[in-house]
Amino acid sequence: MENRQVNIGIIGLGTVGTGVARILLEQKELLKTRSSLTYNLKSISDLDWNRDRNLDLSQVYCTTNAHEILDDPDINIVVETIGGYEPAFSFISKALKNRKHVVTANKALIATKGMELYKIAQENDVDLLFEASVGGGIPIIKGLREGLVANRFESIYGILNGTTNYILTKMHREGLDFADALKEAQRKGFAEANPTLDISGGDAAHKLAILGSIASNSFIPFEKIYVEGITGITKLDMSFAQSFGLTIKLLAIYRRYEDGVDLRVHPTLISNTHLLAAVSNELNAIFVKGDFVGNTMFYGPGAGERPTASAIVSDIVDLSRDLLLKEGEKYSNRAISLTQNVRLIPIEDIQSRFYLRFMTADKPGVLSMISGVLAEYGISISSMVQLESHEKDNYVPIVLLTHEALERSMEQALQKILKFDFVREDYLRLRIFE
Amino acid sequence: MENRQVNIGIIGLGTVGTGVARILLEQKELLKTRSSLTYNLKSISDLDWNRDRNLDLSQVYCTTNAHEILDDPDINIVVETIGGYEPAFSFISKALKNRKHVVTANKALIATKGMELYKIAQENDVDLLFEASVGGGIPIIKGLREGLVANRFESIYGILNGTTNYILTKMHREGLDFADALKEAQRKGFAEANPTLDISGGDAAHKLAILGSIASNSFIPFEKIYVEGITGITKLDMSFAQSFGLTIKLLAIYRRYEDGVDLRVHPTLISNTHLLAAVSNELNAIFVKGDFVGNTMFYGPGAGERPTASAIVSDIVDLSRDLLLKEGEKYSNRAISLTQNVRLIPIEDIQSRFYLRFMTADKPGVLSMISGVLAEYGISISSMVQLESHEKDNYVPIVLLTHEALERSMEQALQKILKFDFVREDYLRLRIFE
Numbered sequence: 001m002e003n004r005q006v007n008i009g010i011i012g013l014g015t016v017g018t019g020v021a022r023i024l025l026e027q028k029e030l031l032k033t034r035s036s037l038t039y040n041l042k043s044i045s046d047l048d049w050n051r052d053r054n055l056d057l058s059q060v061y062c063t064t065n066a067h068e069i070l071d072d073p074d075i076n077i078v079v080e081t082i083g084g085y086e087p088a089f090s091f092i093s094k095a096l097k098n099r100k101h102v103v104t105a106n107k108a109l110i111a112t113k114g115m116e117l118y119k120i121a122q123e124n125d126v127d128l129l130f131e132a133s134v135g136g137g138i139p140i141i142k143g144l145r146e147g148l149v150a151n152r153f154e155s156i157y158g159i160l161n162g163t164t165n166y167i168l169t170k171m172h173r174e175g176l177d178f179a180d181a182l183k184e185a186q187r188k189g190f191a192e193a194n195p196t197l198d199i200s201g202g203d204a205a206h207k208l209a210i211l212g213s214i215a216s217n218s219f220i221p222f223e224k225i226y227v228e229g230i231t232g233i234t235k236l237d238m239s240f241a242q243s244f245g246l247t248i249k250l251l252a253i254y255r256r257y258e259d260g261v262d263l264r265v266h267p268t269l270i271s272n273t274h275l276l277a278a279v280s281n282e283l284n285a286i287f288v289k290g291d292f293v294g295n296t297m298f299y300g301p302g303a304g305e306r307p308t309a310s311a312i313v314s315d316i317v318d319l320s321r322d323l324l325l326k327e328g329e330k331y332s333n334r335a336i337s338l339t340q341n342v343r344l345i346p347i348e349d350i351q352s353r354f355y356l357r358f359m360t361a362d363k364p365g366v367l368s369m370i371s372g373v374l375a376e377y378g379i380s381i382s383s384m385v386q387l388e389s390h391e392k393d394n395y396v397p398i399v400l401l402t403h404e405a406l407e408r409s410m411e412q413a414l415q416k417i418l419k420f421d422f423v424r425e426d427y428l429r430l431r432i433f434e
Numbered sequence: 435m436e437n438r439q440v441n442i443g444i445i446g447l448g449t450v451g452t453g454v455a456r457i458l459l460e461q462k463e464l465l466k467t468r469s470s471l472t473y474n475l476k477s478i479s480d481l482d483w484n485r486d487r488n489l490d491l492s493q494v495y496c497t498t499n500a501h502e503i504l505d506d507p508d509i510n511i512v513v514e515t516i517g518g519y520e521p522a523f524s525f526i527s528k529a530l531k532n533r534k535h536v537v538t539a540n541k542a543l544i545a546t547k548g549m550e551l552y553k554i555a556q557e558n559d560v561d562l563l564f565e566a567s568v569g570g571g572i573p574i575i576k577g578l579r580e581g582l583v584a585n586r587f588e589s590i591y592g593i594l595n596g597t598t599n600y601i602l603t604k605m606h607r608e609g610l611d612f613a614d615a616l617k618e619a620q621r622k623g624f625a626e627a628n629p630t631l632d633i634s635g636g637d638a639a640h641k642l643a644i645l646g647s648i649a650s651n652s653f654i655p656f657e658k659i660y661v662e663g664i665t666g667i668t669k670l671d672m673s674f675a676q677s678f679g680l681t682i683k684l685l686a687i688y689r690r691y692e693d694g695v696d697l698r699v700h701p702t703l704i705s706n707t708h709l710l711a712a713v714s715n716e717l718n719a720i721f722v723k724g725d726f727v728g729n730t731m732f733y734g735p736g737a738g739e740r741p742t743a744s745a746i747v748s749d750i751v752d753l754s755r756d757l758l759l760k761e762g763e764k765y766s767n768r769a770i771s772l773t774q775n776v777r778l779i780p781i782e783d784i785q786s787r788f789y790l791r792f793m794t795a796d797k798p799g800v801l802s803m804i805s806g807v808l809a810e811y812g813i814s815i816s817s818m819v820q821l822e823s824h825e826k827d828n829y830v831p832i833v834l835l836t837h838e839a840l841e842r843s844m845e846q847a848l849q850k851i852l853k854f855d856f857v858r859e860d861y862l863r864l865r866i867f868e
Contacts, residue, residue: 023584023726033651034583034771137727139581147565147573149468150457150747217467275733278709292457293571293744296734299709300727310727313584337468
């Protein structure tokens with residue numbers, strides 16, 4: 001490393017890539033003061049050079065050909081900010097094989113192809129970092145891997161998706177229905193034109209797979225995580241939740257048990273007094289419980305050009321330090337150890353308290369029939385609300401909160417209850433977090 | 435480093451030292467899995483070997499002579515957990531001069547003698563880490579130095595002292611007076627027999643000096659920080675605060691301005707809707723605002739054997755990595771850069787909104803006299819409460835909230851108001867955080 005200078009190439013000058021370039025150019029002196037290294041943004045590749053990014057790139061080599069960066073022997077660190085599976089996977093693989101460290105924010109790729117990529121990194125004695133893939137600017141991955149390294153993680157749970165949290169906040173505070181809240185999120189730029197990956201819970205599950213893999217030192221495939229989105233939640237449910245002193249949040253949850261780990265993403269009722277209930281709009285927050293540290297929480301902006309770029313540059317600074325390591329020592333404690341093989345506990349075997357909301361015909365005996373089925377499956381009710389009918393078809397909502405019950409029993413009871421002709425099909429089952 | 439083993443010596447087997455030993459013994463396999471290094475707790479020195487710590491020390495060399503650790507050429511990392519200024523300073527200096535990395539939780543020492551110690555570390559090409567000195571188990575120092583390295587820090591503020599937060603929580607929730615809340619904190623082990631350093635704000639100021647130094651890349655001497663404790667707060671003030679939708683917290687505040695930085699510790703009124711208002715009992719939380727990341731928050735247990743030890747062990751793992759660096763590269767971006775020389779803005783030049791509570795004789799004209807003095811100094815009132823007398827000496831509380839005003843003007847106005855014979859000397863002035 002001549003003159004203690006680190007040469008960086010960025011592949012993809014979209015929102016996040018632009019933020020990274022901005023930091024490397026604007027904070028050059030600050031970063032030098034802090035790390036005694038000079039971060040030289042050498043090259044950027046992008047297919048579109050017509051857009052104005054409000055950046056002075058006069059000292060940067062700009063190209064449409066990513067391979068010019070990947071093949072440049074002077075480049076020490078490659079930043080991948082194009083997103084998606086291909087060509088991102090090919091570019092990252094090539095960079096690692098060419099013995100360059102890589103930084104990415106690509107959660108979908110890490111959550112699905114992470115294991116392959118780590119192996120390529122390891123074989124080539126370089127490293128792959130992805131702080132920005134979870135929690136945007138929040139240094140949560142560093143927190144788990146380094147700050148809390150002394151802990152076995154008992155649980156990790158939180159709000160990992162800003163879009164859905166924005167929608168739920170609007171529904172909660174302004175009484176909007178889901179569709180209207182989604183429209184507002186799109187108008188404000190907090191939801192994409194195609195919001196499926198966010199509102200289905202898929203994006204949060206990608207992030208949970210990454211956190212769970214780090215926490216358990218095992219690669220947890222994203223596909224194995226139980227996922228439910230927020231599309232079934234109505235403003236009626238929001239107001240019922242409020243009446244119980246609860247708030248609905250889309251939580252990503254990792255829990256460690258004696259015989260394995262439990263990972264899931266679903267809308268969850270939490271107490272209004274829980275700190276997560278106060279995490280509003282597009283913000284993210286993650287609780288981490290370690291066996292020594294106890295409960296900690298990390299909070300901040302989960303997306304956006306500047307926060308995401310902040311996380312990427314922290315990875316660049318970390319990797320630059322690796323360039324100072326002795327030959328053959330590069331793959332040490334910066335790397336994620338995925339040597340364990342943890343068991344994933346199936347959702348059916350998990351216990352939860354539940355919120356059940358049915359729309360039922362307004363006639364006698366309905367409640368006793370429903371509670372009878374629950375009793376048959378050993379599920380006991382802790383509270384119940386039945387409202388008068390406000391709908392012209394004469395269906396009324398019945399809401400039940402249960403004590404702890406097995407998911408399997410609940411599923412069976414639900415199937416039976418939904419067969420009653422007085423129960424409409426648009427029910428909602430939520431889990432209560434404790 | 436033979437067999438990739440790191441040899442560790444602990445000086446001081448009190449609460450925190452015991453926690454560190456416990457982690458190194460109990461989590462040995464976990465730490466090896468995560469970092470591919472073996473952490474060998476080689477020696478411990480303490481003066482008292484009669485106390486039972488519930489630790490199996492059969493494989494550890496135990497001594498009453500710290501110099502046996504400091505002079506042992508096999509020891510790579512020394513953990514100082516005796517606290518206080520001496521002999522801690524001498525021990526740390528000697529360890530660094532003997533080219534051992536050092537980890538400490540000693541906030542008082544770092545906040546006052548930090549600059550001297552960093553220089554010794556630098557001269558000897560070793561490092562000195564102190565994650566546990568601020569925020570207990572919360573990885574806040576790592577967060578600032580590494581996770582948010584790309585940011586200029588615009589503000590850092592939060593609850594850095596668990597004892598005072600416990601007392602204020604009790605006063606707020608249970609309506610206790612200060613003396614009773616302190617007694618309960620002592621009974622529960624959250625306050626020391628001599629609580630002066632905590633309740634005076636001194637402990638929080640030590641921690642703020644450390645955070646401020648890291649944030650500004652300048653050594654900020656603890657003595658220059660404006661500090662007020664919580665002893666003047668009464669349950670009357672707590673209930674007035676509540677009536678305005680505010681909560682009183684002891685905040686440590688760092689703010690960056692064009693012409694310098696402002697650091698202070700004082701009881702502060704914050705909105706009940708602010709996340710910090712929900713940080714209760716002995717917990718700590720720190721908001722960090724960076725120019726790229728925006729607002730982030732770190733939350734967790736600020737003290738205790740296990741959380742503090744968790745932070746110390748994270749430093750040990752970080753330093754172990756330094757043992758893999760090329761010769762002459764040890765003092766790089768792990769080190770704190772204190773090369774800048776930032777100006778400290780005097781408290782008199784700071785603007786705040788204020789809460790003023792006076793006890794005044796219950797007679798006509800009092801309020802107009804007080805508000806007249808405030809007006810004279812250009813201080814305008816935003817709200818006011820005057821209660822009926824409940825005290826037999828016929829003094830009544832008057833509470834005023836002001837708009838933004840200069841500290842200097844407020845101080846002058848206060849001196850004048852306190853000269854009125856109808857104003858008792860036990861007034862309270864608090865700042866409102868916005």
